[in-house]
Amino acid sequence: MKRILWFRRDLRVEDNPILSLGGEVLPIFIFDTQILNALPKDDKRVSFIFDRVIKLKESLQDKGLDLKIFWGDPVEIFRVLEAQGFDEVVASGDYDAYAKERDIRVSHLLHFRYMYDTYIFKPEEILKDDGTPYLVFTPFYNKAKALFSKEHLREYTFGEHTLYKTSYEGITKIDDKEEILPLDIDSIGFRENLPRIDQLETKLKALKDNLSIYAKERDYLDKEVTSHLSIDLRFGTISIRSLLRFLVEQKNRGVDTEPFFRQLIFRDFYAYLLFHFPDLAWENYKYRFNGIEDEEKYSAFCEARTGVPVVDAGVRELLQTGLMHNRVRMICASFFTKDLLLPWQWGESFFAKYLLDYDAASNILSWQWSAGTGIDPQPYFRIFNPYLQSKKFDKEARYIKKWIPELRDVDAKKLHDESYLLNYSIEKYPKPIVVHKEASQYALAYFKQRL
Numbered sequence: 001m002k003r004i005l006w007f008r009r010d011l012r013v014e015d016n017p018i019l020s021l022g023g024e025v026l027p028i029f030i031f032d033t034q035i036l037n038a039l040p041k042d043d044k045r046v047s048f049i050f051d052r053v054i055k056l057k058e059s060l061q062d063k064g065l066d067l068k069i070f071w072g073d074p075v076e077i078f079r080v081l082e083a084q085g086f087d088e089v090v091a092s093g094d095y096d097a098y099a100k101e102r103d104i105r106v107s108h109l110l111h112f113r114y115m116y117d118t119y120i121f122k123p124e125e126i127l128k129d130d131g132t133p134y135l136v137f138t139p140f141y142n143k144a145k146a147l148f149s150k151e152h153l154r155e156y157t158f159g160e161h162t163l164y165k166t167s168y169e170g171i172t173k174i175d176d177k178e179e180i181l182p183l184d185i186d187s188i189g190f191r192e193n194l195p196r197i198d199q200l201e202t203k204l205k206a207l208k209d210n211l212s213i214y215a216k217e218r219d220y221l222d223k224e225v226t227s228h229l230s231i232d233l234r235f236g237t238i239s240i241r242s243l244l245r246f247l248v249e250q251k252n253r254g255v256d257t258e259p260f261f262r263q264l265i266f267r268d269f270y271a272y273l274l275f276h277f278p279d280l281a282w283e284n285y286k287y288r289f290n291g292i293e294d295e296e297k298y299s300a301f302c303e304a305r306t307g308v309p310v311v312d313a314g315v316r317e318l319l320q321t322g323l324m325h326n327r328v329r330m331i332c333a334s335f336f337t338k339d340l341l342l343p344w345q346w347g348e349s350f351f352a353k354y355l356l357d358y359d360a361a362s363n364i365l366s367w368q369w370s371a372g373t374g375i376d377p378q379p380y381f382r383i384f385n386p387y388l389q390s391k392k393f394d395k396e397a398r399y400i401k402k403w404i405p406e407l408r409d410v411d412a413k414k415l416h417d418e419s420y421l422l423n424y425s426i427e428k429y430p431k432p433i434v435v436h437k438e439a440s441q442y443a444l445a446y447f448k449q450r451l
Contacts (some may be wrong), residue, residue, distance in 0.1 A: 009237035017115035072174035092117035096360035215259035219398035230357035284373035291343035307432035310390035322356035333370035334384035390418035
C-alpha cells in the first residue's frame with residue numbers, strides 16, 4: 001500500500017493514528033494558501049504552526065521518516081501527487097465547512113481515508129434512539145459517558161514504514177509551476193512572531209497539581225487553574241487519548257477528574273453540532289435577530305476602549321498574547337452581543353483573527369450561546385453583568401490591573417462599580433460607553449420585537 005500521510009491537526013509523532021499504518025508512505029504538511037492569504041503576516045498562530053511543523057519533521061527523521069512541506073492550494077497539490085501512483089491519502093478528520101468541502105474535492109482525486117483523532121467520539125457515534133443528533137448537552141453527556149470505553153483510550157503504536165523516495169528539502173511551492181523554497185517562515189510570506197507558551201510537560205504537571213481544585217477555582221481570573229491545553233488539542237501536539245489516559249491515571253489515584261472530563265465532552269459536543277448543522281457557522285439556529293451593525297461600538301470593543309475594565313482587560317490579553325481566559329470570553333461575548341447589541345458573527349470573526357487556540361466549532365457555538373441564537377435551551381435573555389462578574393471572579397482586580405496597568409492605582413472595588421466609572425474620570429482610561437442596565441433592557445426589548 002502506497003499512502004500519503006497528511007498531517008493537519010495532529011502535529012506529533014506519538015500516539016498518531018496515521019503513523020500506525022504501515023507500507024510505503026509520503027508524510028506531508030500543507031501550508032494552505034486558501035487559509036493563509038487572509039491572515040496578517042505576523043500572525044502568531046502561523047509562527048506556532050511553523051515551529052511545530054519543523055519539530056514534527058525532526059521527530060519523523062529520528063524515526064527514519066521525513067516530512068515533505070508544501071505551500072499552495074491543497075487540491076492543486078493533490079492533483080500533482082495523484083499522478084505519482086498513490087493508493088490513498090490518510091488524514092485525521094476536520095469538521096468545519098471549509099475543511100469538509102476541501103476534503104471532498106481531494107477525495108475526488110485520491111481515495112480519502114479518515115482517521116478519527118481530533119475528538120473523543122466520531123461525529124455519528126452518539127445519537128438519540130431515533131438516530132437524530134442531540135441538541136442538549138446533558139443528554140449528550142450522559143450518552144457519551146455510557147458509550148465511553150477502553151477503545152477511546154487506545155494508544156496507537158508506530159507502524160512499519162518505507163519512506164517514499166522524493167526530495168524532502170525546503171518548502172515545495174505549487175502554483176503555476178513547482179518551486180523549492182528555503183525552509184523558513186519567510187518563504188511562505190510571514191514574519192516570525194512566536195507566542196510565549198509553556199512546554200506541554202509543564203502544562204500537564206500544572207494540571208496534575210490543579211485537578212483537585214479545578215471545578216471550584218477554574219473561573220477565577222487571578223488563579224492559574226485552567227489547563228492551557230486548548231492550543232495543544234487544537235493543533236494535535238497532544239493526542240486527546242493520551243490526555244484521557246492521563247485523567248484515568250489521576251482518577252485511579254483518587255482525584256476527581258469528572259469536571260475536567262466534562263469540559264472535554266463539551267468540546268466534542270460543539271464539534272458534533274457543527275458537523276451535523278454546518279449552517280451554524282454563519283446562521284442563527286433560532287430567532288431571526290442578528291444585532292445592530294455599529295462600527296463605532298465595534299471599534300471601541302476591538303481596541304479595548306469600552307470603559308468596562310474586565311472587558312477591556314480581556315481584549316488586551318487577546319491582542320497581546322492570543323489567549324483569553326474562558327470566563328472572560330463569556331463575559332466579553334455577552335457584553336458584545338447584549339450590551340453593545342452587535343452581530344455575534346462580528347465578534348466570532350474578531351476572536352477568530354487573534355485566538356491562538358481558535359477552533360471553529362468551539363468559537364462559533366460559544367458565540368451563538370452568548371447571543372442566545374444557537375442550539376441551547378436557554379432563551380435569548382441570558383445576559384451577564386460584567387461588573388458583577390469581575391467582582392466575583394477578580395475581586396482584587398489583579399487580572400484587570402495586569403492588562404490595564406493605568407488602573408493599577410485605582411481601588412479594586414471602584415473597578416467593579418459601574419456608578420463610579422460613569423461619574424469619575426480616570427486618567428488615560430475612558431468612561432463606559434454604555435450603561436449596563438439600560439443597554440440590557442434595550443437589548444431585551446429589541447429581541448422581543450423580532451421573535
